[in-house]
Amino acid sequence: MSDFSSEGYMNMELLRFTTAGSVDDGKSTLIGRLLYDSKQIFEDQLEAIEQRSQQRGFEHVDLSLLTDGLKAEREQGITIDVAYRYFATPKRKFIIADTPGHIQYTRNMVTGASTANAALILVDVRKGILEQTIRHSFIASLLQIPHLIICVNKMDLVDYSEEAFSKVVEEYRNLSTKLDIKDVNFLPISALKGDNVVEKSTNMPWYHGSTLMYLLENLHIGSDENHIDCRFPVQYVIRPQQTEYHDFRGYAGRIVSGIYKPGDKVKILPSGETAKVKTIELFGEQITEAYAPMSVTMTLDRDVDISRGDMIVRENNVPSMEQEFDVMICWMNANNLQVGGKYAIRHTVKDARCVIKDIRYKVDINSMHRNEQDKEIAMNDIARITVKTTVPLYFDSYRKNRHTGSIILIDEATNETVAAGMIV
Amino acid sequence: MIKYHLHHLRELEAEAIYIIRETAAQFERPAMLFSGGKDSIVMTHLARKAFYPARIPFPLLHVDTGHNFRETLVFRDKMVEEIGARLEVRYVQDSIDKGRAREEKGPNASRNVLQTVTLLDALEELKVDAAMGGARRDEEKARAKERFFSHRDEFGQWNPKNQRPELWMLLNGKKHMGEHFRVFPLSNWTEMDVWMYIQLEKIAIPEIYFSHEREIILRDGVLLANSEYIMKKDSDLIETRTVRFRTIGDMTCTGAVESPASTLSEIIDEIAVSRVTERGTRHDDKRSETAMEDRKKVGYF
Structure with a gap:
């Protein structure tokens, strides 16, 4: 029988993590190893990569082939874009946002990091901490990924030396004092040989920590969501055109933070009107306590004018309401950012327009140095800017709330998403 | 289970409902592709949950190859009646009769590829600007790179090299005239998740x-x-x-x-x-x- 009993499966948690690494540090091999050793590889997939490994003249089955997607990528032997992978153990379901290490690395890593609970960063033990390790760690800290896992890889190539591992750990610790990271874990592994990935290594008796899989299964993610500040952006107003529900007016949306209960006194932004929560429901089922990230339908005790983009909050805990604020952005488009330029801005489910008032500084992501002179913001650049919006937005700082502190900028001519922003 | 922590099926459900509601809010004429398979049945169920007690505010669209299992069609008609949804059916046979598509020949002939012609024609005829599908990223390697909101040019084509980055849950459905979106609410579900959810929610499926x-x-x-x-x-x-x-x-x-x-x-x-x-x-x-x-x-x- 399987490990996935119906009951056990119903109690699984979801963990999203992103992987970052440079070209040869074994990232694809590590993901292949996680999928393979957790028995997520099916025979037809394995046959396909065995065949391709043979065609390429490899002696062993190249697990990294499991993760290449598109024909264009296979021809060039590289990964173009963020790819999503899935695997599950009886404890958790995992979603991996696998981001390439070379071209457009920042844009892709920011995308993958935006929804991640954890970031997995690979370091080649022989090379130690490189510029790109710093870059990846900086992005993880900028995007406030709650957990960081540093996999010191290729331990098999240094005879599984404790000294080599400790040197990398110490080097990283010195660097990370400058970063804002809550939880960092270090693991000595060999993705190629499988040491400490799923199975505990017998080659490193000096290491008493957990395997990567154990860590992924047991990271404490219970406090990753904000359960304090009640924020409910109204996504859609439900008004049934059926006689039996003639007076029904439901506010549909996803709770992004806080806990709501029927009877709670709430305030509606931007109108400032107040009401009490009458019911919280989904498909007719009454919910006594609703919290992030639930999608629900809320009804209020009195008729208030509420439309999409409004926010239902608690009377005594309201977000900032401003038209001008600072944002850390990652620029994601081939056309540079224009000071004085106008863009569409999207915040929760609210659309507005904005103008770029100022570029405060650009961040050199290799040294983390701030440059106030350089105002050329191009693809993959990180900068702090000031924006002014056409209408007030109700937001929190990104540090306090990832959902009400994030925005995207959209080019109004091309409709492309050109920047990811974190409100300072 | 930790208090105030959703288990993974409920989190996937919440995410899919969010995406379906976003689609209804951001587009003028969305439609949900319905094939009679389990993924489209689950997606339809999620759409009901998203707008309850109102009915699903967009039509279901079935591209009928004419080679369906009889059981699927019986199931489809019964389900549509029960939930009070609007169903649009377009036939591959009509595309063949009009000379828009040519039937494949030989023992391996299939109308699978021809469906695309009928689908694109139907989207144009019904002026659909967002077509929701039950495709999942775990199904196939080309689908692993799909977005929730996937932009298509005026020819309905997908350009995997130039997709919009998708950050947090901020979905950008802005488009020019004539373009449309494909939307995939079940992107993050696996085959196992779909089956477990069918069991959890006691959803009826074809026999x-x-x-x-x-x-x-x-x-x-x-x-x-x-x-x-x-x-x-x-x-x-x-x-x-x-x-x-x-x-x-x-x-x-x-x-x-x-x-x-x-x-x-x-x-x-x-x-x-x-x-x-x-x-x-x-x-x-x-x-x-x-x-x-x-x-x-x-x-x-």
Whole structure:
């Protein structure tokens, strides 16, 4: 029988993590190893990569082939874009946002990091901490990924030396004092040989920590969501055109933070009107306590004018309401950012327009140095800017709330998403 | 379970409902693709939950190849009536009759590829600006890179090299006239999640997903349901076996698996130990290594 009993499966948690690494540090091999050793590889997939490994003249089955997607990528032997992978153990379901290490690395890593609970960063033990390790760690800290896992890889190539591992750990610790990271874990592994990935290594008796899989299964993610500040952006107003529900007016949306209960006194932004929560429901089922990230339908005790983009909050805990604020952005488009330029801005489910008032500084992501002179913001650049919006937005700082502190900028001519922003 | 922590099926449900509501809010004329398969049934169920007690505020669109399992059509009509949804059906046969699509010939002929013509014509006719589909990223390598909101140009084509980055849950559905979006609310679901959710929510599905006796054609290791739509080859073996379907598509390309599983829990146990992917039974993917990527680029789901 399987490990996935119906009951056990119903109690699984979801963990999203992103992987970052440079070209040869074994990232694809590590993901292949996680999928393979957790028995997520099916025979037809394995046959396909065995065949391709043979065609390429490899002696062993190249697990990294499991993760290449598109024909264009296979021809060039590289990964173009963020790819999503899935695997599950009886404890958790995992979603991996696998981001390439070379071209457009920042844009892709920011995308993958935006929804991640954890970031997995690979370091080649022989090379130690490189510029790109710093870059990846900086992005993880900028995007406030709650957990960081540093996999010191290729331990098999240094005879599984404790000294080599400790040197990398110490080097990283010195660097990370400058970063804002809550939880960092270090693991000595060999993705190629499988040491400490799923199975505990017998080659490193000096290491008493957990395997990567154990860590992924047991990271404490219970406090990753904000359960304090009640924020409910109204996504859609439900008004049934059926006689039996003639007076029904439901506010549909996803709770992004806080806990709501029927009877709670709430305030509606931007109108400032107040009401009490009458019911919280989904498909007719009454919910006594609703919290992030639930999608629900809320009804209020009195008729208030509420439309999409409004926010239902608690009377005594309201977000900032401003038209001008600072944002850390990652620029994601081939056309540079224009000071004085106008863009569409999207915040929760609210659309507005904005103008770029100022570029405060650009961040050199290799040294983390701030440059106030350089105002050329191009693809993959990180900068702090000031924006002014056409209408007030109700937001929190990104540090306090990832959902009400994030925005995207959209080019109004091309409709492309050109920047990811974190409100300072 | 930790208090104030959703288990993963409920988190996936919340995410899918969010995406469906976003689609209804951001687009003028959305539609939900309905094939009669389990993924589109789950997606329809989520759409009901998203707007309850109101009815689903967009039509379901079925592209009928004319080679459907009879059980699928019976199920479709019953379900649509029960939930009070609007159903639009467009026929591949009509596209062939009008000369818009040409029937494939030979024993491996399938209308799977022709569906794209009928689908794109239907989207244009109904002026659909966002078509929701039940495709999942775990199904196939070309689908692993899809966005929730996937932009299509005015020819309905997908350009995998130039997709919009998708950050947090901020979905950008802005587009120019004539362009449309494909939307995938079940992107993050796996086959197992879909089955577990069907069990959790007690969702009705067509009976051919459960074990039954059927006459099958054994060809290239795939068990195809015997029907008038398939031209037989000399090497074909025709036998009666105890089978069920893991996926349901067109009869000409959906393979059966031999299985005694006659309840949802038996199906779940079977999938948990299965060593072949669900698309391993799909004849359409076996045409070439990039069969899915090639079809997607020209507008297939």
